[in-house]
Amino acid sequence: MPIPPLLDSTDERPIELTMGRGQVELLPGIMTPTTGFNGPNLGPTVRVRDGQNIPITYRNTLSEAVAIHGHGLHVPGELDGGPQRAIEPDSSWSFELPIRQQASTSWYHPHTHHKTGPQTFKGLAGMIIIDDENSDALPLPKTYGVDDIPVIIQDRKFDDQGRLDYSIEDVEDGMLGDTITANGIANATHRVPAGLVRLRLLNGANARYFRFHFSDNREFLKIATDGGFLEEPVPIRELVMSPGERNEVVVDFSDGNPAMLVSGPRAQAVNDERRRDEGERNRRRNREPGGLGDMFEVLQFTVDPGLPAIRESLPRQLNSINRPTAQRNWPVRRFDLFMRDNRRRGVLGAFQNNIEMSMGINRQSMDMRVINERVRLGERERWVINSFDGSHPFHVHGCSFLVVSQNERPVAAEDAGWKDTVRVDDSAELIVRFDHKATDEFPYMYHCHILEHEDRGMMGQFTVS
Ligand SMILES: [Cu+2]
Numbered sequence: 001m002p003i004p005p006l007l008d009s010t011d012e013r014p015i016e017l018t019m020g021r022g023q024v025e026l027l028p029g030i031m032t033p034t035t036g037f038n039g040p041n042l043g044p045t046v047r048v049r050d051g052q053n054i055p056i057t058y059r060n061t062l063s064e065a066v067a068i069h070g071h072g073l074h075v076p077g078e079l080d081g082g083p084q085r086a087i088e089p090d091s092s093w094s095f096e097l098p099i100r101q102q103a104s105t106s107w108y109h110p111h112t113h114h115k116t117g118p119q120t121f122k123g124l125a126g127m128i129i130i131d132d133e134n135s136d137a138l139p140l141p142k143t144y145g146v147d148d149i150p151v152i153i154q155d156r157k158f159d160d161q162g163r164l165d166y167s168i169e170d171v172e173d174g175m176l177g178d179t180i181t182a183n184g185i186a187n188a189t190h191r192v193p194a195g196l197v198r199l200r201l202l203n204g205a206n207a208r209y210f211r212f213h214f215s216d217n218r219e220f221l222k223i224a225t226d227g228g229f230l231e232e233p234v235p236i237r238e239l240v241m242s243p244g245e246r247n248e249v250v251v252d253f254s255d256g257n258p259a260m261l262v263s264g265p266r267a268q269a270v271n272d273e274r275r276r277d278e279g280e281r282n283r284r285r286n287r288e289p290g291g292l293g294d295m296f297e298v299l300q301f302t303v304d305p306g307l308p309a310i311r312e313s314l315p316r317q318l319n320s321i322n323r324p325t326a327q328r329n330w331p332v333r334r335f336d337l338f339m340r341d342n343r344r345r346g347v348l349g350a351f352q353n354n355i356e357m358s359m360g361i362n363r364q365s366m367d368m369r370v371i372n373e374r375v376r377l378g379e380r381e382r383w384v385i386n387s388f389d390g391s392h393p394f395h396v397h398g399c400s401f402l403v404v405s406q407n408e409r410p411v412a413a414e415d416a417g418w419k420d421t422v423r424v425d426d427s428a429e430l431i432v433r434f435d436h437k438a439t440d441e442f443p444y445m446y447h448c449h450i451l452e453h454e455d456r457g458m459m460g461q462f463t464v465s
Helices: 116-121 133-137 267-283 451-455
Strands: 006-008 015-027 030-037 045-049 053-060 068-071 091-098 104-110 126-131 148-156 179-182 188-192 196-203 210-214 220-225 228-236 239-241 246-252 259-263 296-303 332-338 373-375 381-387 392-396 402-406 421-424 427-432 444-448 459-464
Touching (some): 015 179, 126 148, 126 196, 148 296, 179 188, 196 239, 239 246, 381 421, 402 421
Parallel strands (some): 006 045, 148 196, 188 296
Antiparallel strands (some): 068 104, 148 179
């Protein structure tokens, strides 16, 4: 598995990310045309620190406009890289990026109006690592590429000549590929030290959900969600990730045994879920989220005893999270996610006539001329998300939020940290607060992170002032 080159700007040196074309061996022995940042496919890992201001330039040498969004970054709307910030061909966008948030793993990817799906599919995505004093002090694996490993997991589909095939069979499923890639290649293998290994997992797929676990069913520790460390490590044996989510986990390889990271059904879990969902299925039509039923080998780990290994146990406390109890007098906003033109439910209303485009939130498809919500700076709110057709990863720009409940259960310990993307199979309640402004000219977005749903209108705009 390739490790993306590190663009270390922890000394505030300027960052340049140039989008261009190339080709790469995604499948063994076949060169596939792709796009990437500073290289043929994907992009370097950008490393920054809390408190810094970093000069950054995105340059576009492609033949179409691309907007680049810093997913997970707490920056004002004008620096967020939404669809209003499309960078035209042979143009660039330079600005100073203020980092004002705790240690976490974020990423950058296209956010171009109606084109986020195909542009991301062709290879435009990269990781952002934010460090702070807490992450410096914690005794965790932190040697990039050795025991602190970025893993961008995606799925791809190819035509018979090995070119990427962005043909969508079912817009409700989104773009599902049959080949899983890790940092851009299929059949990935990686050598790790005989000790603790930290994986920064990013679900960078357009639409596919993963249920990760190890072939030997080993326990591992979840230490961070999208926006920062959990309060303490949470032992898990499987991890569901929807598109856009990041999780950091620590896996113990000190026994020297190889292990395969796989995704797919675990019999017990699927049975439990069926039993639990039986009642709900009568009430709502709930599809199995984006290919979660498919079984894949993702990444084969082998242990190299020659690599420097960390063996001590993890600290009991990783972070301290101020989790307020939601108050009745906080503003409440509801977001109802719809996927189809369902006359029976009478939600036809404001949807556009084009059936293909009839995905939306609160009966509206994304319209760049419409500001859907106006939020007050620095005030806590309760956001209630409901899905009426299938499962959707709901992403909010400009903040990290806390999940109160998810799918009608109190949030699980492993998701009780800061997040910006939440899997909504059914419903979710969030506590949100925005500490940066977003204007009418450069509003923030909230949207489904199944990119084919986003491109078809399951998205809205909001200002913060
Ligand atoms: Cu969706």
